[in-house]
Amino acid sequence: MHEMGIANSVLEAVRTEMGLHPGTYPCKVGVRIGELAAIDQDALRFCFEAIIHETDLKSLQLGIELCPRRHRCQLCGCEFIVRDYDSSCPQCASLKTTCISGDELELAYLEVEEYGSSTFGAKSSQRERPHRG
Amino acid sequence: MDRVPLERKVLSENDRIAAELRARFQEHGVLCLNIISSPGSGKTSLLERTLEALPPHDRVAVLTGDIQTENDANRLKRFHFPVKQITTGGTCHLDARMIERHLADWRLEDLDLLLIENVGNLVCPSSYDLGEAAKIVVLSVTEGEDKPLKYPSIFFKSDLLVLSKIDLLPYVPFDIEAAAENARKVHPEMEIVKVSCLNRHGLHEWMMWLAERRRAHKPLVQQTAS
Numbered sequence: 001m002h003e004m005g006i007a008n009s010v011l012e013a014v015r016t017e018m019g020l021h022p023g024t025y026p027c028k029v030g031v032r033i034g035e036l037a038a039i040d041q042d043a044l045r046f047c048f049e050a051i052i053h054e055t056d057l058k059s060l061q062l063g064i065e066l067c068p069r070r071h072r073c074q075l076c077g078c079e080f081i082v083r084d085y086d087s088s089c090p091q092c093a094s095l096k097t098t099c100i101s102g103d104e105l106e107l108a109y110l111e112v113e114e115y116g117s118s119t120f121g122a123k124s125s126q127r128e129r130p131h132r133g
Numbered sequence: 134m135d136r137v138p139l140e141r142k143v144l145s146e147n148d149r150i151a152a153e154l155r156a157r158f159q160e161h162g163v164l165c166l167n168i169i170s171s172p173g174s175g176k177t178s179l180l181e182r183t184l185e186a187l188p189p190h191d192r193v194a195v196l197t198g199d200i201q202t203e204n205d206a207n208r209l210k211r212f213h214f215p216v217k218q219i220t221t222g223g224t225c226h227l228d229a230r231m232i233e234r235h236l237a238d239w240r241l242e243d244l245d246l247l248l249i250e251n252v253g254n255l256v257c258p259s260s261y262d263l264g265e266a267a268k269i270v271v272l273s274v275t276e277g278e279d280k281p282l283k284y285p286s287i288f289f290k291s292d293l294l295v296l297s298k299i300d301l302l303p304y305v306p307f308d309i310e311a312a313a314e315n316a317r318k319v320h321p322e323m324e325i326v327k328v329s330c331l332n333r334h335g336l337h338e339w340m341m342w343l344a345e346r347r348r349a350h351k352p353l354v355q356q357t358a359s
Binding site: 002005006009010013017021024027029030031035036037038039085086087095099103105106107108109110111112113117 | 134135136137138139140141142143144145146224225226256257259260282284285286287289290318319321
């Protein structure tokens with residue numbers, strides 16, 4: 001359970017980046033998480049919401065893009081998504097394939113809005129909420 | 134609305150410190166290994182058997198991580214190599230800054246091998262680069278052969294799987310071949326050794342792997358330096 005540390009790192013990065021964009025406020029931060037990154041997205045959302053609660057960033061949305069494990073065949077160059085741990089090439093059946101993505105834990109983008117913009121109220125009400133059963 | 138591309142790692146600060154550590158290890162010819170497993174899989178026992186088998190003047194040191202207590206460091210200090218306990222106080226993994234801080238008063242030029250025993254946890258340590266040359270994952274035969282499929286990240290990122298406590302195989306329903314197969318499903322190039330720290334079976338293979346890694350690391354360092 002290190003998602004709290006990850007959420008803190010995301011928020012720190014947002015604050016650092018905002019120093020470069022005076023006169024704006026952040027609406028949404030996007031992260032990419034690979035299936036091999038050992039991050040639970042619900043836990044990350046929960047931690048993120050907990051640390052922005054009652055702060056100046058309480059309306060900040062978190063966008064999560066999940067990235068599958070992708071391999072490239074060393075023989076024919078085919079790139080494919082690995083499903084059920086089968087990393088053999090779907091084109092030539094070679095077992096010599098190399099992992100090219102799937103362990104991402106990356107900051108992708110930050111969406112910022114100028115203060116006084118008409119969409120201010122609308123954006124802050126569109127917070128994504130994780131569904132919890 | 135403006136979208137600003139960030140395109141950097143979430144843990145870029147940890148990765149920055151880890152890269153500095155890796156450069157320092159490289160400069161001084163230190164092979165650093167990061168040993169990871171669930172709590173109780175036998176990391177400390179493996180280190181005990183390892184330190185016991187090394188010559189007394191070998192240039193080896195150990196950092197051992199736990200949430201609380203100095204117990205592991207006390208167990209490992211008996212072998213008269215430098216050992217330091219890192220107590221995280223609650224954090225479920227070691228990070229690069231903890232390694233940097235605990236190395237501050239050791240001279241890397243006096244070392245050839247640094248063994249890091251991570252906090253017992255099969256999930257979180259896999260996200261934190263410590264500047265190591267390789268990660269090693271330990272899985273004991275009481276844990277279930279499907280662990281590589283349930284916790285793929287650490288098996289994907291480790292060079293070596295140590296299957297431990299094999300002396301218990303007659304008493305537990307653990308299919309050791311299925312465990313190896315599952316590990317290789319996640320990581321086809323995974324090297325595997327099977328050990329018992331109790332009756333010492335397989336320890337020779339582990340020590341051979343370690344010696345080979347140390348041997349391979351040396352020319353690499355000399356090439357980089359020249």
